[in-house]
Amino acid sequence: xxxxxxxxxxxxxxxxxxxxxxxxxxxxxxxxxxxxxxxxxxxxxxxxxxxxxxxxxxxxxxxxxxxxxxxxxxxxxxxxxxxxxxxxxxxxxxxxxx
Amino acid sequence: xxxxxxxxxxxxxxxxxxxxxxxxxxxxxxxxxxxxxxxxxxxxxxxxxxxxxxxxxxxxxxxxxxxxxxxxxxxxxxxxxxxxxxxxxxxxxxxxxxxxxxxxxxxxxxxxxxxxxxxxxxxxxxxxxxxxxxxxxxxxxxxxxxxxxxxxxxxxxxxxxxxxxxxxxxxxxxxxxxxxxxxxxxxxxxxxxxxxxxxxxxxxxxxxxxxxxx
Numbered sequence: 001x002x003x004x005x006x007x008x009x010x011x012x013x014x015x016x017x018x019x020x021x022x023x024x025x026x027x028x029x030x031x032x033x034x035x036x037x038x039x040x041x042x043x044x045x046x047x048x049x050x051x052x053x054x055x056x057x058x059x060x061x062x063x064x065x066x067x068x069x070x071x072x073x074x075x076x077x078x079x080x081x082x083x084x085x086x087x088x089x090x091x092x093x094x095x096x097x098x
Numbered sequence: 099x100x101x102x103x104x105x106x107x108x109x110x111x112x113x114x115x116x117x118x119x120x121x122x123x124x125x126x127x128x129x130x131x132x133x134x135x136x137x138x139x140x141x142x143x144x145x146x147x148x149x150x151x152x153x154x155x156x157x158x159x160x161x162x163x164x165x166x167x168x169x170x171x172x173x174x175x176x177x178x179x180x181x182x183x184x185x186x187x188x189x190x191x192x193x194x195x196x197x198x199x200x201x202x203x204x205x206x207x208x209x210x211x212x213x214x215x216x217x218x219x220x221x222x223x224x225x226x227x228x229x230x231x232x233x234x235x236x237x238x239x240x241x242x243x244x245x246x247x248x249x250x251x252x253x254x255x256x257x258x259x260x261x262x263x264x265x266x267x268x269x270x271x272x273x274x275x276x277x278x279x280x281x282x283x284x285x286x287x288x289x290x291x292x293x294x295x296x297x298x299x300x301x302x303x304x305x306x307x308x309x310x311x312x
Binding site for chain 2: 015018019022023025026027028030031032033034037038039066067069071072073088091092094095
């Protein structure tokens with residue numbers, strides 16, 4: 001039998017990254033402020049995890065104007081979504097094998 | 099919040115929790131409720147003072163008018179008054195939601211918004227059609243009750259996709275709708291209570307709970 005642990009994605013072992021990605025799976029895009037309130041994080045903490053996810057092409061950043069104010073929003077990439085689904089399936093496998 | 103984990107159970111629970119919370123419509127502002135409530139109270143006051151002539155016209159199933167006045171005139175004014183209240187309340191809701199979402203750096207029209215509006219509109223449109231049917235059959239006495247009931251059902255239906263208070267506001271409206279159906283003479287009063295006072299009460303609670311500190 002294949003070992004389900006091999007499908008666990010190291011990048012999602014961190015609870016904060018897991019949280020960011022969970023939110024971006026069910027929303028087209030979310031702003032920095034909304035993510036910060038949702039996950040109850042400080043600016044610096046959230047920014048560093050977003051940066052890490054961005055560097056691995058799991059999420060993409062876009063700057064846009066909402067009204068007259070610039071806003072930074074985040075989206076999951078197709079690759080990121082696949083990776084997350086794989087991780088989710090591995091978690092479920094682990095659970096059912098316990 | 100724990101940073102690293104190897105517990106699949108807790109991880110899955112956290113994923114579900116965040117997916118659920120993040121897909122709610124959070125741009126709904128308590129100020130929308132307060133504004134809608136004030137507009138509704140003004141609409142009810144206009145109805146009572148001018149259209150029903152301070153109670154000289156009985157609001158019951160026959161809309162009895164002692165001493166003059168025409169049915170069609172009263173109907174027209176009631177309909178205009180109701181449409182004006184609805185229009186202003188909806189405009190207020192859009193305005194305050196736009197403001198709140200802009201502050202959060204989010205667009206107003208998202209998947210969550212679409213889902214909320216859809217689930218709100220299904221019972222609401224059904225109710226609107228039902229009320230037109232009541233009017234068609236000249237059954238005016240039940241209009242206030244039907245408005246409260248269907249609005250309450252719409253809120254309960256949409257409450258799953260936004261702040262929890264909306265669910266309870268919906269239940270309150272349903273209760274008032276039942277009362278308005280039993281006590282026909284108090285239809286307008288209960289309508290003012292449901293669409294006026296309750297909007298202000300729940301709107302204030304929502305504002306203080308979710309918006310004050312920001």
